[in-house]
Amino acid sequence: MYNTMIKGLCKISNNVIAISLLKLMDERGCKPDCFTYNTIIDSLCKDKLIDDAFKFFKEMVFQKGISPDVITYSSLIDGLCKLGRWDEAPKMLQEMLDDGISPNVQTFNILIDACCKEGKVKEAEDFINIMLKRGEMSKAISIFDSMAFRGIFPNVVTYSSLLNGYCKSLNIEEAMNLFHEITKKGLKPNVVTYNTMLQGLFRVGRCGDARKHFDEMLAKGFLCNNHKIEEALSLFHLTGDGKLNSDIAVYTILIDGASKCGKLDIATALFQDVTNKGLHPDLKTYNVMISGLCREGLVGDAKELFLKMEESDCPPNNVTYRVLLQGYLKNKRYDDVQILLERMDELGYSLDASTLSLLIDAVAAGSFDTTMSTLIAHTTPHWIFSESSEVHNSLQDFGYRFVHKVLGWSNFSIPADDTAI
DNA sequence: GTAGGGTTAG
Structure with missing residues (x-):
């Protein structure tokens, strides 16, 4: 009863109430168990509140005498990895081993995914017996050896993470090999696997192969066909997730891929297709399409x-x-720029470095009157000028002197607080 | 019963 409520609260990220419920159940003599703590610890990790998660981990172990299990440790390892706390993730793995708890395939998948996404795996290597030093991908593969050693075998998630790693590093040949390897091993690629592959193929401009993969997906019934759409839609409303969610994601990938390959006609047709099928384009779909048109x-x-x-x-x-702003600026269409900036200001939206850069160029070229400076200043977040920010470099190109000269900010200084200038 | 993979500006 309590556990079900805590699970529900955590699902909607209401940690505070979930935690008070944990206290309440304890006071009422209903002992929280490993499941209760796992649910709360994982939810805190997902909200990046890892220190709080550790607080409950300690409470669970030292105050309540509940032994953590593989899920407790896996959740904490995932939380540490996702926060980039690389020094602590392997420590946690070691602690888990010392505690006599064996990592399972999911624990390894968490680490493999982290390896594929980041380069900083030096500390982790010590604990997962990584021998090879031939770049990030082979590090991930050597985790496979470690898994096999323990009698744990990679599943479709393991391979999909690695596939994503290959695709992100543009190693499309290896990605293709791996993709075929999945089937050879008797595993079934799923929507995520196909999406990763599609994205990778588009990224290297192999539209034909991407098309083939898309057709294969259709053939395998990953996407809804016209006859099933109604049924699928009602199911979607009932469950709130499932394959239909993936459908719009597939279309978004396809639209983005096609337009980046210079095939806007295909992108437009696909976008039309989304509407025809009764699917709803989401923010990503719209943004991709607008970007493609621009x-x-x-x-x-x-x-x-x-x-x-x-x-x-x-x-x-x-x-x-x-x-849209970048589209206007790159195409030298200045008529709507001011109104867009005004609306961004109203909505509390801010400019990013590249848009700001284009705007400053336009100001320098004399495309706007002076009122624009105030607007630009309003929509420029102060962090853009901070030393640590990566965007600082792009601003350094024209430098503060340029900002002074072009925008007339003679008294310009870096604001101390977080508000816009 | 609770933990893992893919999705847009540049």
């Missing part, structure tokens, strides 16, 4: 789509504003 200079069409978003239940977000 890339080809079709700023008018991009604006039209933007306006459509404003009327829909999927209003533009700050990314949409930035994409």
